[in-house]
Amino acid sequence: MAAVIVLLCGLGPAAAQDMAAAPAVPQIVQEMQPVIDGLAKRAEELSKRVDANAQDDARLVELRLELERIASEALAAGVAFRPRLTEINTRLELLGPVPAEGQPAEAEIVANERMALLREKSQINVLIGAAETTSLGVNRQIGRIAQLRRDLFASTLSKRYDINYALVGEVLDGLRSESTKFTRVVTSWLRFVIQFKLSSVLAATFFALAGAAILLIGGRRLFGNLIVPDPAEADPPYISRLSVAFWSTLLRSASISVFLAGTWYFFNYFNVLRGDIGAMLWAFFVVIASTYFVRRLAMAALSPKRPNWRLVEIESRPAGVLVLLITLTAIVSGADFFLTRVFATMGSPLSLTVGESLVATVIVGVLVVLIGHVKPRVNADGTPRPWPVWLRLSLYLLGSVTLAAALLGYIGFSRFMSQQIVVTGAILAMMYIGILSARAISEEGAFAGTALGRRLEKRFQVEEAGFDQLALVTSMLVNLLVFVVGVPLILLQWGFQWGDIRAWAYSLAHEIRIGTVSFSLIGIVTGIAVFAIGYYATRWFQRWLDGTVMARGRVDAGVRNSIRTAVGYAGVAIAGLIGISAAGIDLSSLALVAGALSLGIGFGLQNVVSNFVSGLILLAERPFKVGDWIIAGPVSGTVRKISVRATEIETFQRQTVILPNSELINAAVGNWTHKNRLGRIEIPIGVSYDSDPRRVHAILTEIAKAHPLVLKNPEPFVLFGGFGGSSLDFEVRVFLADIMNSVIVQNDLRFTIFETFEREGIKIPFPQRDLNIRIADRDRLADKLADVAAPAPAPGKRRGKRPDPD
Amino acid sequence: MTRIYIAIAALVALSGWSNAASIVNSDAEARTVIVTEGDSQQELSLAAGQAADFCPNGCFVSLEGERETLLGSETVEISGGRMRIR
Numbered sequence A: 001m002a003a004v005i006v007l008l009c010g011l012g013p014a015a016a017q018d019m020a021a022a023p024a025v026p027q028i029v030q031e032m033q034p035v036i037d038g039l040a041k042r043a044e045e046l047s048k049r050v051d052a053n054a055q056d057d058a059r060l061v062e063l064r065l066e067l068e069r070i071a072s073e074a075l076a077a078g079v080a081f082r083p084r085l086t087e088i089n090t091r092l093e094l095l096g097p098v099p100a101e102g103q104p105a106e107a108e109i110v111a112n113e114r115m116a117l118l119r120e121k122s123q124i125n126v127l128i129g130a131a132e133t134t135s136l137g138v139n140r141q142i143g144r145i146a147q148l149r150r151d152l153f154a155s156t157l158s159k160r161y162d163i164n165y166a167l168v169g170e171v172l173d174g175l176r177s178e179s180t181k182f183t184r185v186v187t188s189w190l191r192f193v194i195q196f197k198l199s200s201v202l203a204a205t206f207f208a209l210a211g212a213a214i215l216l217i218g219g220r221r222l223f224g225n226l227i228v229p230d231p232a233e234a235d236p237p238y239i240s241r242l243s244v245a246f247w248s249t250l251l252r253s254a255s256i257s258v259f260l261a262g263t264w265y266f267f268n269y270f271n272v273l274r275g276d277i278g279a280m281l282w283a284f285f286v287v288i289a290s291t292y293f294v295r296r297l298a299m300a301a302l303s304p305k306r307p308n309w310r311l312v313e314i315e316s317r318p319a320g321v322l323v324l325l326i327t328l329t330a331i332v333s334g335a336d337f338f339l340t341r342v343f344a345t346m347g348s349p350l351s352l353t354v355g356e357s358l359v360a361t362v363i364v365g366v367l368v369v370l371i372g373h374v375k376p377r378v379n380a381d382g383t384p385r386p387w388p389v390w391l392r393l394s395l396y397l398l399g400s401v402t403l404a405a406a407l408l409g410y411i412g413f414s415r416f417m418s419q420q421i422v423v424t425g426a427i428l429a430m431m432y433i434g435i436l437s438a439r440a441i442s443e444e445g446a447f448a449g450t451a452l453g454r455r456l457e458k459r460f461q462v463e464e465a466g467f468d469q470l471a472l473v474t475s476m477l478v479n480l481l482v483f484v485v486g487v488p489l490i491l492l493q494w495g496f497q498w499g500d501i502r503a504w505a506y507s508l509a510h511e512i513r514i515g516t517v518s519f520s521l522i523g524i525v526t527g528i529a530v531f532a533i534g535y536y537a538t539r540w541f542q543r544w545l546d547g548t549v550m551a552r553g554r555v556d557a558g559v560r561n562s563i564r565t566a567v568g569y570a571g572v573a574i575a576g577l578i579g580i581s582a583a584g585i586d587l588s589s590l591a592l593v594a595g596a597l598s599l600g601i602g603f604g605l606q607n608v609v610s611n612f613v614s615g616l617i618l619l620a621e622r623p624f625k626v627g628d629w630i631i632a633g634p635v636s637g638t639v640r641k642i643s644v645r646a647t648e649i650e651t652f653q654r655q656t657v658i659l660p661n662s663e664l665i666n667a668a669v670g671n672w673t674h675k676n677r678l679g680r681i682e683i684p685i686g687v688s689y690d691s692d693p694r695r696v697h698a699i700l701t702e703i704a705k706a707h708p709l710v711l712k713n714p715e716p717f718v719l720f721g722g723f724g725g726s727s728l729d730f731e732v733r734v735f736l737a738d739i740m741n742s743v744i745v746q747n748d749l750r751f752t753i754f755e756t757f758e759r760e761g762i763k764i765p766f767p768q769r770d771l772n773i774r775i776a777d778r779d780r781l782a783d784k785l786a787d788v789a790a791p792a793p794a795p796g797k798r799r800g801k802r803p804d805p806d
Numbered sequence B: 001m002t003r004i005y006i007a008i009a010a011l012v013a014l015s016g017w018s019n020a021a022s023i024v025n026s027d028a029e030a031r032t033v034i035v036t037e038g039d040s041q042q043e044l045s046l047a048a049g050q051a052a053d054f055c056p057n058g059c060f061v062s063l064e065g066e067r068e069t070l071l072g073s074e075t076v077e078i079s080g081g082r083m084r085i086r
Helices: A002-021 A027-052 A057-080 A082-095 A108-158 A165-196 A198-226 A238-269 A275-302 A316-346 A350-373 A389-408 A411-442 A451-460 A464-493 A498-510 A521-552 A557-582 A587-604 A606-621 A661-666 A693-706 A739-760 A778-789 A793-800 B002-015
Strands: A512-514 A517-519 A629-632 A635-642 A646-651 A656-660 A669-671 A679-687 A717-723 A728-736 B021-025 B031-037 B040-046 B051-054 B059-063 B066-070 B075-079 B082-085
Touching: A027 A057, A027 A108, A057 A108, A057 A498, A057 B059, A057 B066, A082 A108, A082 B066, A082 B082, A108 A411, A108 B031, A108 B059, A108 B066, A165 A198, A165 A275, A165 A316, A165 A350, A198 A238, A238 A275, A238 A411, A275 A316, A275 A411, A316 A350, A316 A411, A350 A389, A350 A411, A389 A411, A411 A464, A451 A464, A464 A498, A498 A521, A521 A557, A557 A587, A557 A606, A587 A606, A606 A635, A606 A646, A606 A656, A606 A661, A635 A656, A646 A661, A656 A661, A679 A693, A679 A739, A693 A717, A693 A728, A693 A739, A728 A739, B021 B040, B040 B051, B059 B082, B066 B082
Parallel strands: B021 B075
Antiparallel strands: A512 A517, A629 A635, A629 A669, A635 A646, A646 A656, A679 A728, A717 A728, B021 B051, B031 B040, B031 B059, B059 B066, B075 B082
């Protein structure tokens, strides 16, 4: 600020001099001056209102929102100068600096322009400075509001009232006078309504009823037996019980709330309400809606009349008692809320509010203790069993804290507790049921068993796997719904204001900041959605290209596969890029990440990258296609799928082998069916030296030619391959149109050859060896043999009986 | 399919940022700018050649009486004792 003033002073005489020549105020200054002045004025007004409303939490939140708006408007006002400032700066640079002492003076026109520009710049600077001051002040007010609200909440909870006998008398007196006053207010309003606004009231009620009816009937039509328990069903599955409890509570309470809110809105719209009646009616409606909600929830979960639809495993009688106690708690707590509002609106004495709240909170405390005291289950021998220890203790604790706080005079705290017990407890229970039912839905096969599942199955013929996926999506949606509805409701209960929650939700969706890094949920969701759309569009385009264009164009299967794969990867990559930019992520920061990772990729992912590149080469070069019979090293089988990293090969034993592409590129790959499926098979065979080789040759040639699968051209050929140790070796070589038939043809040929040889008397010999034994001293051996033979003839005989192979 | 989603999520998590405004001092001497952001006013000293991230939610900056307003995504360069927004 000081700098600006100095600058202004420096420019003062020059500006004044120039005023005569060009007195006009620059356009941008003319435009923005009132805007910035207006902001300052509004900020001042708001800060006065903050002082005035320091005790009103709801007003403070509203004021904060307004202040935040002014802060962002101040920033925007500052930014509005930027184009002009840039222009001025550029021009000033072009004009150059003021010539120094001793240098030749510049032209007057240049000096004048510089002067004008500098003057405009300083005016802009002053305005930006004003905007800055406003922004600073507004932000300080925002900080102050936060502090005020914290103090307000703490003081409400910690304020202590004196409770003594005098209070009783005051309360009774107050009650008498206030009830007459209340009756007078209400009757005068009713008279006014009946006399002047009857048609409006009827119309408002009709509209509200119509809204609620649409919700209720529509919900019933949509969810049908999800809402109404079927009394005929003896043992409904847990998931059905859960969803009936959840949906019946939610839909019915929502209809009631819509009816009440609609009534209030239309009453307000038709000016039926007067200030005091409006506030009281609103409180009344809130109480009715929340009490109804609590009772519905208790009925749904405990279901005292229909034990088979009960969610919690307890006995019927305690269930009835519990529903009664819970409803009573809700009614008492609601009445307290309503009466407090009424007393506040009518400006009743404080002692009345204190006395009334004291009674109400004491009752709530006692009721909670009683709920903890209920014995809901029975032991094996039939004696009643209390709640589990942790639950009983926490209920006792809650009840006694409420009681103690009320009796000690901490009415604010005690009332806060009793309201929380009822409303937060109900919302938490509701959320818990919702989460449980979401979990039950997502369990495998559970969804198909429900009424909705059966109906879907009948109408749309959904399969089991489809059901599972549907169930998963449904459960995620239910979870989301539970949190989106439940969390704000609880926050509202805990003294947060609607404006707060909206601001949080907005900033959460738009910008999450961790240090200097920020990202936006909406951006990410958009990015993912765009990517998903791109992905499915790619798949569709791929199918269309492959099935329609290339199939009709009679493109070779290998080329088709390559093109389809390439299109698929390119499409996914493009979808990814578009998705990333839609998510608002700067791709240049990706380059940074890629740069950092490239070293790691170079070393750690060497193999993967090598396989990837090999996959690309395979796609381009196409040494084999899907369906080919290839032999790569030890693996022999049919190619099933060529991916970018690896190729799937199915061996003839139906084992799938995943072969990294680099092995298919770096080593020799045999392909039986590369250009065509033509192939040659050989059947070696040996015949006895006794047979006539020409006859054998003729027979073999004839057999080969006779087979229908053997090609005529190239002609089958029988090779007289050599004179083997025990046989004449022949080899039948035949060509097949489809090498895949090799095994069948081999079988046929061998059977035929064997049968024909058998018929023709041609022998297929066993391997033969002539064994010549030379004995040096034949006589002595004969003597020894005779000696051995005489005393023990048995073992010697067996050896001697061996037949001579010749 | 799942792998693709995980990969995308990882990518987003790795690089899912849009930085705050940044300022770089290209002059040969140190410069001090006054930054007014929210309810605080602070001096930010930048040595010659030093760069810094600042002002993620928009702010007013001033350097030797010259003022600028930033929304929080700009890059400011100081050269010749003046701020220039790129």
